[in-house]
Amino acid sequence: MIVSIMKYFYLGTPQKVQYLFHAKYKPSFSPVPKNYQHALSLVFAVKEINENMKILPNISLGIHIYDSYRNAKMTHHNTLKLLSTQERIVPNFKCDKHQHLIAAIGGLDAQISLHMATQLSIHKIPQIAYCVQVPVRNVKIQLPSFYRMVPNEVHQYRGIVYLLQYFQWTWVGIIASDDDDGEKFVRTMITMLSEHGICTAFSKTIPVLSQIMKIAQVLDNLSVANPLVARIMSVINSKVKVYIVNAHVQTTTALKWIIYFYSMLQDMTEVSLGKVWVMTARWDFSAVAMERHFDIQVFHGALSFAIHSNEVPGFSEFLQFLDPDSQKGDDFLRLFWEQAFDCLFPDSAYRKESSDTCTGQERLENIPGTLFEMSMTGQSYSIYNAVHAIAHALQKAFSSKPQPIPQCWTLHPFLRNISFNNSAGDTISFDEEGELVGGFDLINWVTFPNQSFLRVKTGMMDPQALPGKEFTMNEEAITWHSVFNQVLPIAVCNDHCYPGYSRKKKEGEPFCCYDCHPCPEGKISCQKDMDDCLKCPEGQFPNKNQDECLPKNLNFLSFMEPLGITLSVLALSFSLITVLVLRIFIKNQDTPIVKANNRDLTYSLLVSLLLCFLCSLLFIGQPQAVTCYLRQTSFGLIFSVAVSCVLAKTITVVLAFMATKPGSRMRKWVGKRLANSIILGCSLIQSIICAVWLYTTPPFPDLDMYSLAEEIVVECNEGSIIMFYCVLGYLGLLAMVSFTVAFQARKLPDSFNEAKFITFSMLVFCSVWLSFVPPYLSTKGKYMVAVEIFSILASSAGLLGCIFFPKCYIIILRPELNSRDQLIRRNQ
Template sequence: MPPLPKNYQYILALGFAIQELNKDLVLLPNATLGFRIYQESSFANKPTETSLALISTRRQMVPNYNCDKQDKLLSIIGSLDSKTSRQMASILSAFKFPQLGYGSPKLGFASPSFYRIDPNEILQFRGLVSLFLHFRWNWVGLIALEDDTGEIFIQTLAPLLAQNDICVAFTEKAVPETHVLLPHLKQWAKQVSKVYKSEAQTVVFFVDANSIRYLMAPITQLVKNKGTSVGKVWILTSRWDFAAARSARTFKYLKHFHGSVFFKIRTRKVPGFDKFLSALDPYRSPEDVFLRGWWEVAFDCKFLKPDQNVSKNQRNCTGQEKPEDLPTFVFSTEMTGYSYSIYNAVYSTAHALHDAMYSTGPKLAMVPDGKRLLNLQPWQFQILASLSKIRFNNTAGDEIYFTEHDKRPAAYDILNGVFFPNGSWAEVKVGGLDPRAAPGEDFSINPDAIVWVTQKTPFSRCVESCPPGQSRKVLEGRPACCYECVSCPEGTFSNQTDAVHCTKCPEDQYPNKKQEQCISKKTNFLSYQDILGMVSASLALLLFLTTSLVLAIFIQQRDTPIVKANNRDLTYVLLASLQLCSLCPFLFIGRPKKTICLLRQMAFGTVFSVAVSSVLAKTVTVVLAFVVTQPGNVARKVLWRRTANSIVVACPFIQAVICAVWLATSPPFPNLDFQSTPGEIIAECNEGSAAMFYAVLSYLGFLALVSFLVAFFARKLPDSFNEAKFITFSMLVFCSVWVSFVPTYLSTKGKFTVAVEIFSILASGAGLLGCVFFPKCYIILLRPHLNSKDHLVRKKCKTI
């Protein structure tokens, strides 16, 4: 059977390289190169037989005995199968013959005479992962050859897929090309059926052209039974080539690959190769034993003998057919990846021979005619040593060299196969892999240029994607790709599809309603622009003006009996302290600052302690007024003044000491609370020490309670202007306000907490002002006849 059309291009690339080198008068001026070709076979013993034949005299199987002076073996190029390369290397390495072929460092052999000519495929595997990630495919199938290369493909690709959260729906092993076809027909049909039934819409083929064509028959039958396309997207690696079809008759198989995506090793155009192909003539090249057979397969014709008739379905080969007229899927006039590797392998051998012949070390002896090398042993050629250090640019401009760990870079083109209704086939470049590009930029794809078999981007996923605002939750007992979507917890967000976990927003931000992004929090504090702040400031100002008006009235009426009663000086102190109390809310409105935070609670506690102490002193004054009943009693005057003054001075002093300790130990400070209220940053004054804050309130409460008790017991003492009953009610209001303040204060957040304290200050201050002074103002302003000494005397006499 003649070689496959694409295989024949490998032979042509080899012959073209040899022809160029024999014409090169600089590289090898005194040597003529030739080649022998051995057909690769699937039989296990064939590589061994071929290896032994290469190192033997022609037609005599005597290893390492070669008496053919014209057949001096310089190197062996092949095989294109890594398993065959390993078998050959086990023999050839013992005789130090350089071998340039296809293989992998993971194949389990390390031969010092073996040099790998195919590029490392790890970039292609990474390109597959990048392709899956770009289209968000996480449920894919793998079909690989049932040999070492297929095993390495799965072992290499599977971890890369797992690292990127891509699951393998199934893994099938395709039987390599074999002469025994019938036993494998059922297996191929079963594999195709499994591929079709799988939910994975994307299937990766890591097989060669000779093996995959055996799957075409069951695929064709499946499509025929179904009446439509299989609907799968085939992803083909560079090992598969559409041009490996046997002839134009097999063109019908290509329609099954409509919409496929495949990788192809990027090669440069080799100068002169197209002209070399154009010069092919099956009638003038008798030395090429393959040409006529290939010509018949490629052009679907027959070289007939003169007495032979042309059948109905055949046409006679004229020899005038042109290879460049063939469809690219049958034959390409540009070197493919395999052909390019063979071309470079031939030149590598030539450069190694040149280095051995013209190096500064021992030179190879030459026969007098300058045409052939002497009968030296293989190890004496020194080609093996030279191969490891050669570095040259080929005729296409690429730099060729061998690396220690086979890490030579290779670029790939990503192509899209399109089968048109008129029966034509096109390969459209839609992307590529560039190993020299910066990390993250080595993969490129143009999804708009891809024609899919399903008319739209395939959905090759186990489940629907999780939208932003949700995260994945892996279900027990199911693959990692078959997850469910759950909403992000409170305070977290996810801004990408299929998020592994939700991310917590920064402190100054919070997630929006959909929890797909973080937005800046608004700073929350009681400002003058807020309605609540405006109302609070207005009420505080109103209370200050009212208190000032009452103070003005009492100063104006300072000589009247109602003002003189119950210690006129204490009245002024109380009204002045109430004025200051009405100004305290202005310390609570506005953005908290360090100075304001230090003054806020201290001023409030001290000023209110003065007010409550004044009330207590006035109550005690009423009681003392009836303890010493004799008019003009010196003890009465001393008790009145000293006791009242002591209370007004001592009680606020204790409060001042508490505040001083507070400032010295743990003073209040400005603080930003990011956690209490979602979506807001609370600008507040942190009290520093909650214990000291409640100590200030407790002391005020204690003074108010004492004032209430004293006033309660003195409320029925006879006096025309007895304030005890009014003070009792005012202290009742005062205590009620501050008792209700504590739970309300603890249950509110942000500016409402500040508003509660302002309300308590204003309410308690207004309670004191209203209960104690409004009755007196009523008498002074509306009943002036009651504000007289006669009325006071008559009231006392009536009481007696």
């Protein structure tokens, strides 16, 4: 449709109740009845302005309407008519001085709009189009007189992406017309979808309508063997659930015919089972008369974007008063009436068999919604706003500089800066690109078997909203196709990877197609379709399903747990036994067996063993700064004293035997001085090592987050592992020296020779600590501490048992052997 707005002067006429209205059509062309509402909205807007004394007083607007027939030649021809006198095409020549072309409105199609703009821009005539897609790039530079009463289509593309992301639809098909417009749409959508993680399962182009109509004319040729039929079948016969359709007029009309053919071939009544149609803003249930019986149930639950619109007061009442016999100058009305009501007027130029006669009393509200709607559609709303924008711009032109006849090019500054509220309450203004400042509504189409339908607004794409709030959705208001049973449709290449799994791309497939692999040990995935599993934060560990992190428990050897209780009881029991042995020796200190083995060394050894048993308690309980400071150093010093006592006892035995030989010089070494020197000297070296350790890098409490998967090891960090092994190494050196000396003296003739017992005790001692190293290095947490405690208790118990058990046996159970006579007899 091509529309021109004419300014018609009534000099001295106070009322504005007339308007000039000419509408022309080709009798041989059958238009879409629903598009007639575009012309009616234009007439209604002009009538509303002419009857409003507040806008353009003493001036009436007139209109010329021409149909472009979607044809470039006819578009150019009718555009020239706007620039010429009504009778002859003489561009830029007007006979009527009272009629002036102010602006043009059109068209619905981007190509038609471009055809108009190439001529109108030469004369700088404002053109307000209502096409959803812009006809050229940098339109304001190439076509400075061009405006659009629709928002930029980029916002619509973004809205489609937001919609797919909202429902997590990542596997979609694209359907477009087989022309430049469709190619541009496919190219743009594939790029945007890919950037937002959505895969295009296929992009199909629908054959042009002329090709499809060839099949309609030869229904006997409906066979899947037909290449064109096979191409048509491939558009619908797909497992893809969501279809994005570029709702170009050619595309939607062809799509309805394709569905019709498909239903005939498949003997189906609902071919879109399992399909969700996502349409662009051009979509509408419009049909020519021969399509009035097409089943629209296949589009039940479809979603489409639409130019934001509101209900215009008075429009429905205006439609109800239409009378095909009273409208003068409107050649479209009678043709629309015949097409919509499937009837003919007596003087009609058409002749059809079995057609009813039009009476002119038929009611528009009885027409199916596919042919005509009583509420204003989005395209009609754009035309209505375009008329008011021109009127407001013209009003500002008169107000700023009164003149008898404003020229059309003088309206551009006012159109660019226009801003007003229409009768529906919406603000109308243009941005710097000459496009409507606004957004798109998201419509859910609910169809019924009687060819009626409802438009349910379920969301909006508002580019002027705050970041993150541009797209809004009311999911509860959506009615899906009955096959989904009101369950959200799923559109993915394969099933989701649920928490605990991550996606692994399939070779040779789009990135939306993937396999699901379990998360590796120590990692989780807490959301669906994660590309990689994540490590838990410090202090947490994965649960069994590896879909969430749980807080780690503290791991340390507690006094309250069975292992800690057992080791504590053992340590206290051995301590008590040591105290009892010490008491026995003190009570029997004057007996030969006690005197013969150096009482002072015996007491020192028993006291050091008692401290060894007790120092193991420092390793039980949650590590603190003091306990970490004392643990290893106390253990190293006390054990050094104990082993030094054993070494002193061994050396004393050896020297005592050597001193009994006649003329031996060893007698001067026999005595307490040598024993004390050995104990003090050996212990002093260990004390120096520990002092250096504590001064340089002392042990401290530490948390080990990684050794155990589900627990935090609370431990004493040794500070310097070298110093720790120096302490153990020196202790091992003393043990080996003591074992070697005792082993050499094991066969010395003596009634109470301790060398034999010392040899065995040191063998036990060395075996325990050599066995300690592997498990100590291989265990973690509290069990590593338990290994060290066990080694302390076992080695100390070995010294206590091997050295003192035989003597206690004689003292308590065989006192007759504990006598001087028995000692002399044994020596002899």
